[in-house]
Amino acid sequence: MGTELLRTQGLEKHFGGVTAVDDVDYSVSTGETVALIGPNGAGKTTFFNLLTGSLSPSAGTVEFRDDGEWVDVTDFDTHETAQAGIHRSYQVTNIFPTSTVRENVRVAAQAHGSDTHRFWRHADSFEDYHAETTRILERVGLGDLADRPAQALSHGEKRHLELAIALAGDPDLLLLDEPAAGVSSESVDEVVDLIRDVAQDHAVLLVEHNMDVVMDLADRITVLHRGALIADGEPEAVRADERVREAYLGGYGSDDDPTAGDSRPDDAGDGAGDGDGDTAATDGGVA
Numbered sequence: 001m002g003t004e005l006l007r008t009q010g011l012e013k014h015f016g017g018v019t020a021v022d023d024v025d026y027s028v029s030t031g032e033t034v035a036l037i038g039p040n041g042a043g044k045t046t047f048f049n050l051l052t053g054s055l056s057p058s059a060g061t062v063e064f065r066d067d068g069e070w071v072d073v074t075d076f077d078t079h080e081t082a083q084a085g086i087h088r089s090y091q092v093t094n095i096f097p098t099s100t101v102r103e104n105v106r107v108a109a110q111a112h113g114s115d116t117h118r119f120w121r122h123a124d125s126f127e128d129y130h131a132e133t134t135r136i137l138e139r140v141g142l143g144d145l146a147d148r149p150a151q152a153l154s155h156g157e158k159r160h161l162e163l164a165i166a167l168a169g170d171p172d173l174l175l176l177d178e179p180a181a182g183v184s185s186e187s188v189d190e191v192v193d194l195i196r197d198v199a200q201d202h203a204v205l206l207v208e209h210n211m212d213v214v215m216d217l218a219d220r221i222t223v224l225h226r227g228a229l230i231a232d233g234e235p236e237a238v239r240a241d242e243r244v245r246e247a248y249l250g251g252y253g254s255d256d257d258p259t260a261g262d263s264r265p266d267d268a269g270d271g272a273g274d275g276d277g278d279t280a281a282t283d284g285g286v287a
C-alpha cells in the first residue's frame with residue numbers, strides 16, 4: 001500500500017450527551033479504497049463531517065499530507081480541506097441546476113485552479129480547463145450529456161455529475177457518502193465500475209450500507225459502532241469478526257443467511273443511544 005495520506009488521533013465529537021465519534025485513531029493511505037460501515041447512528045456521517053471540516057471535533061486532531069508534509073487540518077473549514085485535497089461526493093450536492101453539465105464541472109475545475117496554492121495538475125488556461133472538463137465528463141459517462149442543463153439529468157446521472165464535480169477539484173482523497181443509495185439495482189454495477197475506475201488514481205473512503213458494493217470495492221473495511229472503531233482490516237477478516245457480526249452484519253454472506261438476496265445487513269437500525277439494551281460489541285477494542 002502507499003504512504004499515509006490522512007490520519008486522525010483521539011478524534012471525538014459530542015452532541016450534548018451523545019458521543020457520536022469516540023476517540024478514533026485512524027489513517028488512510030494513497031492507493032487505498034476503504035469502506036466505513038456500521039449501523040444507523042454509528043457516527044459515520046459525523047466522522048466524514050469532521051474530516052471535511054463541516055464539523056469541528058470536541059477533541060483530537062485530523063492531519064492530511066499535502067505535498068509530502070503533514071498539515072493539521074483539524075480547524076480547517078470545508079473550503080480549506082478541499083484546497084488541501086480532501087473532496088466529498090454524493091449526499092452533499094454542489095450542482096447549479098440551470099447551468100449545463102459541462103459548466104458545472106468547468107466552474108469547479110477553474111475555482112480550484114484559481115484558488116489553490118498547489119500546482120494544478122492538468123490545466124493553466126481556459127482551453128485546458130475545457131479539455132480537462134471533457135476528460136472528466138467522459139470518465140464518468142456524461143460526455144454525451146455535456147450541454148444539457150444539470151436539472152434535466154436523471155437522479156443517477158446527477159450522482160455521476162456530483163462525482164465529476166468532486167474530481168474537478170483535483171482531490172487526493174475522495175470521500176463518497178453512500179454512493180449506491182437511491183441507485184436502482186440495475187445501475188449499482190455501473191456505480192461500482194465507476195468508483196473502481198476513480199480509485200485507480202485517488203484514495204477513496206466510502207460510507208456504504210450495501211454490503212455487496214462494500215465487498216466488491218474495499219481493500220479494507222473499518223467498522224464504527226456507537227462512535228467507536230471496533231474493527232479495521234481486510235474485508236474477509238472483518239466479515240468474520242464476531243463483534244462485527246453481532247453489531248452490524250448479522251447473517252450477511254453466511255450459508256444460513258436469513259437475508260440472502262438482500263445486500264443490506266439485517267438489523268442495521270441500531271442507533272447509538274437507542275436504549276434497547278443491546279450492548280453487543282460496545283466493549284470491544286480496536287481489532
Ligand SMILES: Nc1ncnc2c1ncn2[C@@H]1O[C@H](COP(=O)(O)OP(=O)(O)OP(=O)(O)O)[C@@H](O)[C@H]1O
Pocket residue numbers: 015018019020038039040041042043044045046047271272273
Ligand atoms: N447535529 C446533531 N445533533 C445532535 N446529535 C447528532 C447530530 N448529528 C448526529 N447526531 C447523533 O450522533 C450519532 C451519530 O450520527 P451519524 O449521523 O454520524 O451516524 P451514521 O453512522 O452516519 O448513521 P446513518 O447510517 O443512519 O447515516 C447519532 O446518535 C445521531 O443522532
